[in-house]
Amino acid sequence: MGKTPHREPATLPPFEHIYDQFQPLLYSTLKKYHIYRDREDILQVGRLALWEAYVNYDPRQGAFAAYATRYVRGRILNYLNRTHKQAMTVPFSAIRTEDEEQEVEWPDPASEELYQSCEWQELLAMVAQLLSPREQLIFQEHLLHDMSLSDLAAREQVSVHTVKTWKKRALKKIRRALSPTL
Structure with a gap:
């Protein structure tokens, strides 16, 4: 303005x-x-x-x-x-009931966790199909299990630069696959 x-x-x-x-x-x-x-x-x-x-x-x-x-x-x-x-974002006022004495029922945390786990497993299976074996390795070890790139490079007997390239390619494929759903 x-x-x-x-x-x-x-x-x-x-x-x-x-x-x-x-x-x-x-x-x-x-x-x-x-x-x-x-x-x-x-x-x-x-x-x-x-x-x-x-x-x-x-x-x-x-x-x-x-x-x-x-x-x-x-x-x-x-x-x-x-x-x-x-x-x-759900404001707290939206959670309150009209009758203040009535208790708010929350969903069962175990069922919610199971539902999210199923969704997560479907997502992982979809992503794994798109990736090459090396990119799957990066996805599993680095992105899911937090293994450092240097440790992964040492274990696979390649340079850290090579592992970073695998990671870039994997992330590019994952983003491309997930962009319509996001």
């Missing part, structure tokens, strides 16, 4: 043209991140981000299309992260 634009008036066409040109970006972002709920709210976040990118654009930052794409997608992802965290 109150920022003056960094751009010169002749640098970009009027915002109406930019808005029309970048509508496919907004919809492709929704599709890319599998957004089906609250589409209008998220589209509005994207439209505002496009306006901010337009106002704050500096030609020294490179092409406007690349700048606007990063700016809009970043704002949408920030909004999604913020709303997800808010949805996960």
Whole structure:
């Protein structure tokens, strides 16, 4: 608010043209991140981000299309992260019952633990199918059992750099596999 634009008036066409040109970006972002709920709210976040990118654009930052794409997608992802965290937070007042004498029933911790364990096992099985044997080794020993990379390198008789490469590849595959579900 109150920022003056960094751009010169002749640098970009009027915002109406930019808005029309970048509508496919907004919809492709929704599709890319599998957004089906609250589409209008998220589209509005994207439209505002496009306006901010337009106002704050500096030609020294490179092409406007690349700048606007990063700016809009970043704002949408920030909004999604913020709303997800808010949805996960339950205020104490929501837990209280209308009748203060009535006791709140909590779910059985053992059944919840078993449910999470089953979900975790499914996730581990899915991830293990995607990884090479070396990446599975990293996943099991380093990520799940906290073995240090240097200890793992010594045990496998390879350099630490090699083990770090295995880890990078494994994490890249895991992120790619989990991004639609997150």
